[in-house]
Amino acid sequence: MSELVPEPRPKPAVPMKPVSINSNLLGYIGIDTIIEQMRKKTMKTGFDFNIMVVGQSGLGKSTLVNTLFKSQVSRKASSWNREEKIPKTVEIKAIGHVIEEGGVKMKLTVIDTPGFGDQINNENCWEPIEKYINEQYEKFLKEEVNIARKKRIPDTRVHCCLYFISPTGHSLRPLDLEFMKHLSKVVNIIPVIAKADTMTLEEKSEFKQRVRKELEVNGIEFYPQKEFDEDLEDKTENDKIRQESMPFAVVGSDKEYQVNGKRVLGRKTPWGIIEVENLNHCEFALLRDFVIRTHLQDLKEVTHNIHYETYRAKRLNDNGGLPPVSVDTEESHESNP
Amino acid sequence: MDDKEYVGFATLPNQVHRKSVKKGFDFTLMVAGESGLGKSTLVNSLFLTDLYRDRKLLSAEERIMQTVEITKHAVDIEEKGVRLRLTIVDTPGFGDAVNNTECWRPVAEYIDQQFEQYFRDESGLNRKNIQDNRVHCCLYFISPYGHGLRPLDVEFMKALHQRVNIVPILAKADTLTPPEVDRKKRKIREEIEHFGIKIYQFPDCDSDEDEDFKLQDQALKESIPFAVIGSNTVVEARGRRVRGRLYPWGIVEVENPGHCDFVKLRTMLVRTHMQDLKDVTRETHYENYRAQCIQSMTRLVVKERNRKDRSRNR
Numbered sequence: 001m002s003e004l005v006p007e008p009r010p011k012p013a014v015p016m017k018p019v020s021i022n023s024n025l026l027g028y029i030g031i032d033t034i035i036e037q038m039r040k041k042t043m044k045t046g047f048d049f050n051i052m053v054v055g056q057s058g059l060g061k062s063t064l065v066n067t068l069f070k071s072q073v074s075r076k077a078s079s080w081n082r083e084e085k086i087p088k089t090v091e092i093k094a095i096g097h098v099i100e101e102g103g104v105k106m107k108l109t110v111i112d113t114p115g116f117g118d119q120i121n122n123e124n125c126w127e128p129i130e131k132y133i134n135e136q137y138e139k140f141l142k143e144e145v146n147i148a149r150k151k152r153i154p155d156t157r158v159h160c161c162l163y164f165i166s167p168t169g170h171s172l173r174p175l176d177l178e179f180m181k182h183l184s185k186v187v188n189i190i191p192v193i194a195k196a197d198t199m200t201l202e203e204k205s206e207f208k209q210r211v212r213k214e215l216e217v218n219g220i221e222f223y224p225q226k227e228f229d230e231d232l233e234d235k236t237e238n239d240k241i242r243q244e245s246m247p248f249a250v251v252g253s254d255k256e257y258q259v260n261g262k263r264v265l266g267r268k269t270p271w272g273i274i275e276v277e278n279l280n281h282c283e284f285a286l287l288r289d290f291v292i293r294t295h296l297q298d299l300k301e302v303t304h305n306i307h308y309e310t311y312r313a314k315r316l317n318d319n320g321g322l323p324p325v326s327v328d329t330e331e332s333h334e335s336n337p
Numbered sequence: 338m339d340d341k342e343y344v345g346f347a348t349l350p351n352q353v354h355r356k357s358v359k360k361g362f363d364f365t366l367m368v369a370g371e372s373g374l375g376k377s378t379l380v381n382s383l384f385l386t387d388l389y390r391d392r393k394l395l396s397a398e399e400r401i402m403q404t405v406e407i408t409k410h411a412v413d414i415e416e417k418g419v420r421l422r423l424t425i426v427d428t429p430g431f432g433d434a435v436n437n438t439e440c441w442r443p444v445a446e447y448i449d450q451q452f453e454q455y456f457r458d459e460s461g462l463n464r465k466n467i468q469d470n471r472v473h474c475c476l477y478f479i480s481p482y483g484h485g486l487r488p489l490d491v492e493f494m495k496a497l498h499q500r501v502n503i504v505p506i507l508a509k510a511d512t513l514t515p516p517e518v519d520r521k522k523r524k525i526r527e528e529i530e531h532f533g534i535k536i537y538q539f540p541d542c543d544s545d546e547d548e549d550f551k552l553q554d555q556a557l558k559e560s561i562p563f564a565v566i567g568s569n570t571v572v573e574a575r576g577r578r579v580r581g582r583l584y585p586w587g588i589v590e591v592e593n594p595g596h597c598d599f600v601k602l603r604t605m606l607v608r609t610h611m612q613d614l615k616d617v618t619r620e621t622h623y624e625n626y627r628a629q630c631i632q633s634m635t636r637l638v639v640k641e642r643n644r645k646d647r648s649r650n651r
Contacts, residue, residue, distance in 0.1 A: 056483070058480070058482040058483040086484075086487070086488065118487060120437050120438055120489050120492060121436045121437065121438045123435055167373075168372060168373020168374070170373045170394050171394065171395070171396050172396075173397060174398075174433065174434055174435050175435050176397065177397045178435060194482070197512055197584070198481075198509050198511065198512035200582055200583055200584055201585065214396055214398070218397075218398065269511070269515070270515060270595055270596055271511075271584070271586070271587035271588055271589050272584065272587025274584075274586045278585075281585050
């Protein structure tokens, strides 16, 4: 990874107390320009972001992702082609796009999981998804242990998994619990209440409370996980999000309508226009700000420093503390133990 | 009219009517579909009752261990001197598990049991007070979030369409815009035909009915599945108090035909086709069951007789 990522969490054995110099006394050194240098570098190299969407078909996953990134980035980029058949098993479909904003390039990969939860018997339908996520960790690990490593290891690891909850108004479904129990340990899960325009304000807040309680009772740690809060500032900010805002109740749309003289994204019904970016109508804007504007980098860091490291440690342990030997013949460089 | 020529049996319908009113009517309605599709709210809205007041909603964990149950609620409704004993059969647990293989079986078995009960009563000696618990109509709730029918929907309807009148319902329709509703209805109708599912057919109009009625009937046929919304709360809309749902962006009125098909469903179920639903149940579904029963009984009797003959001849 070429982005500057802080060192992995395991702290050094003897913490050193840095000597602090009050730079004001000595004149301006210019340490703070490092931020500007980092920014310039990031802009030049751009960065990767891989987002996975999971949920029963028809919950608006593709529309939501398109709305989040304001482009046709999902599998269902064409809105006329709704003639998909439900696949018999869960498929994993990854689509990459490069989008640019303010001089910053992002290579966005949207990973869709058609077939999840749609069958009559959905036992273990999360397994292909878990397998895919671990395969990406494995790919990265193989690159890392190479003697001649690429300057920039291509990062296909899943940084964020949006899990779509059906807005029944009752509670989570057994399948939701099973999925999140298994996968919250390997990837950052952000639960989202889909098609939230089906609930009144009261129903929404009751449902959210019940869902939060069920997640807590079942020990499901969704992102942002409590144990990874770095300092008090993080903790207070994340506590507020965890206990009040999440799971975000969202509505997605790729159509624009005229409301009060402005063109807004929304859904037009006989009884009114639902504005996607209006906080009184739904929490799409909160989700967008959370995933893209404030926690994007943190999602990547947690993936790299925690989930990936957990995977790596397990692989090394299984291999007797040695880096894994690659088995495929195309890898002519093998790491020496 | 000349008194000599007038026999007077034209009053027969009135006499039947009076006797029926005295006896009261009964109707058994089944509601099926995954939980959270608004079944209970719709039933309460249709019949202006509060049948599920003491219901406890299970949490997801509790539902992991749950199997499909069949529950019955009965309520007596009286309107303008006419009494209706309404029985609602509910199917909690249907479609909610991770593995829903054959979750339609308890439902099919329940329906068959009612047929069997009636068959025995009908064949018995004392037939004065036969209780008719046969299911006259099954409202099947289709999720508005899918892209049409889901595999479970198809399996359920195919298992049940020869046993009961199925009326498909597009649930929580206020989550869809009008073009989405049209698209989904068309898709569902296509899929129903494609899979050979025989839903309840509205009887064709007699050719001598008036044009209005014919148009209404046509509109009814083209509304399947009925896109419904239910509500038991009263809100203020356009200066009137109506049953509806209050959203930040507007008010959905349950009884506004421009908002959903609730009125069509209620008209069909209660005001125009209730008797036909009962007739079809009696004449088609029950008769099918009865014929099968008699056939298999006859086969058993013949087998038994042959066995006895063989053992006697040895």
